[in-house]
Amino acid sequence: MALKSWLRVPSGSPFSIANLPFGVISTKEQPTGRVAIAIGDFALDLFAFTAAGGFSKSKELQPYSSVFAQPALNGLAAFNIQYQTRQYIQSVLAEDTPHPELLKDNEELQKLVFTHLSQVQCHLPFHIGDYTDFYAGLNHAFNVGVLFRGASNALQPNYTHLPVGYHGRASTVVVSGTPIRRPRGQILTDPTAEPKLPIFSPCKKLDIELELACFVSKPNEMGSPIDIKDAEEHVFGYVLMNDWSARDIQAWEYVPLGPFNSKNFGTTISPWVVLPEALEPFRTSGLQRSDSGQLLPYLTEPRKDNAYDIKLEVELRPSGTDKGKVISRSNSKYLLYSFPQMLTHHTVTGCAMNTGDLLGSGTISGTEADSVGSLLEMTKNGKEPFTIDGVQRAFLEDGDEVILRGTAGQGEDCVGFGDCAGVILPALEN
Structure with missing residues (x-):
């Protein structure tokens, strides 16, 4: 049975809740690159999510919150927390999320962390050494x-x-x-x-x-x-x-x-x-x-x-x-x-x-x-x-x-x- 999200995700979108890929984005309002996850037609800004206490339900991820402010995924990868981060965000976005107060029922925070993909600038996801x-x-x-x-x-x-x-x-x-x-x-x-x-x-x-x-x-x-x-x-x-x-x-x-x-x-x-x-x-x-x-x-x-x-x-x-x-x-x-x-x-x-x-x-x-x-x-x-x-x-x-x-x-x-x-x-x- 397909996992469903409370956020509207068009059927056939490459960025379903079953995916949640990582990238690095910026916007006109926030020109500095930072880590994000793609979901449906939106980018979820993990830096803004972190600053608003979005990871408050995960003691495991809280010590690494600084990696989401970086303009590359190298820090996230070096700490090997990509799976825990994806699974946590997946639970927050799920229709039956155990933490509705974090995002589902918080429209103000939704406005802060979600940006339509047409409005974001995507960057090279990693600093590539070789x-x-x-x-x-x-x-x-x-x-x-x-x-x-x-x-x-x-x-x-x-x-x-x-x-x-x-x-x-x-x-x-x-x-x-x-x-x-x-x-x-x-x-x-x-x-x-x-x-x-x-x-x-x-x-x-x-x-x-x-x-x-x-x-x-x-x-x-x-x-x-x-x-x-x-x-x-x-x-x-x-x-x-x-x-x-x-x-x-x-x-x-x-x-x-x-x-x-x-x-x-x-x-x-x-x-x-x-x-x-x-x-x-x-x-x-x-x-x-x-x-x-x-x-x-x-x-x-x-x-x-x-x-x-x-x-x-x-x-x-x-x-x-x-x-x-x-x-x-x-x-x-x-x-x-x-x-x-x-x-x-x-x-x-x-x-x-x-x-x-x-x-x-x-x-x-x-x-x-x-x-x-x-x-x-x-x-x-x-x-x-x-x-x-x-x-x-x-x-x-x-x-x-x-x-x-x-x-x-x-x-x-x-x-x-x-x-x-x-x-x-x-x-x-x-």
């Missing part, structure tokens, strides 16, 4: 491999044995709504020419990557790997992520060390962080691997339902058109590796993870043509463009807007992330 992007989407890896190496050599020999990843750039991870400037770089316009001489140019193959990402909560010391059976305890929560990619710059630079400038110019994440507890009802089995891809013991998880059934979609709104179109529908269960596996592999050498570190999944593609998570796959590297409202696209043009969405469940039990959006700005002029 960012690693993985390549755990099996179907994406296969599709891209087919494009460049053929079906017989699509996957590298290591792919089914370990989660491949690269170190991204934390300084250009931005919150949803932040514009992305088209990058410039070296491009090889004719790969068949000799000698191979690049030009310096704005990116001509600007792409998206539909991803899920997690934030690290509990750190580990350098030299002390995270055991797979404990890895879930180190995950704070999940966001949607668009790892914008300059495919032509990438094609020239990636040998022999992999992506660099083709990835470091911008990565967009959704502002609300969904806790694993909210996604627990949507556990499912991930992709099955062949006998040739059996995992070594350190990556073998104790549970089989190591994936989430999160429906994902990509909407593209081309510049100059009146409306957008959903161009892809995928699902997070198409990942070959779980985030605990990624975290365990990341630390197996003794690498230290810190609170607020961000891990991306890699592009999540399904098996059908309308379920791929990048334009590279969708258009066969630009050879098969598509049309939206009379406008043709192979890759992104200036002024285009991309919006990622993700939800699990439905109705009053819907758990979602909100939009993960960005508009493309023209490249800088020489």
Whole structure:
């Protein structure tokens, strides 16, 4: 039976009482960032709630009230009180709340702590020290491999044995709504020419990557790997992520060390962080691997339902058109590796993870043509463009807007992330 709230929450809202994700907000009246929870069409300001004695019924949380005044979730995560906070707020917002005097029957306090989401400015939820992007989407890896190496050599020999990843750039991870400037770089316009001489140019193959990402909560010391059976305890929560990619710059630079400038110019994440507890009802089995891809013991998880059934979609709104179109529908269960596996592999050498570190999944593609998570796959590297409202696209043009969405469940039990959006700005002029 769905948990109900006394606060009106539209059916199908991604921010149901079953969710209650954390974020950082500000308003015109209160321009300093502070911790909030999303519920229905509103943000619940936990700093204002604390100042009004909202946590008076929880002796456990009272000593940590200062974390709600901080402009990032790092403090909340470091004290590992996110679950207790969510459960307490859930009880306060429940229709049959045991504490109606705190908020339900207190209209003055409601005016202080609730702000319509349209009136808040969302900020990057964590101070991100490090960012690693993985390549755990099996179907994406296969599709891209087919494009460049053929079906017989699509996957590298290591792919089914370990989660491949690269170190991204934390300084250009931005919150949803932040514009992305088209990058410039070296491009090889004719790969068949000799000698191979690049030009310096704005990116001509600007792409998206539909991803899920997690934030690290509990750190580990350098030299002390995270055991797979404990890895879930180190995950704070999940966001949607668009790892914008300059495919032509990438094609020239990636040998022999992999992506660099083709990835470091911008990565967009959704502002609300969904806790694993909210996604627990949507556990499912991930992709099955062949006998040739059996995992070594350190990556073998104790549970089989190591994936989430999160429906994902990509909407593209081309510049100059009146409306957008959903161009892809995928699902997070198409990942070959779980985030605990990624975290365990990341630390197996003794690498230290810190609170607020961000891990991306890699592009999540399904098996059908309308379920791929990048334009590279969708258009066969630009050879098969598509049309939206009379406008043709192979890759992104200036002024285009991309919006990622993700939800699990439905109705009053819907758990979602909100939009993960960005508009493309023209490249800088020489």
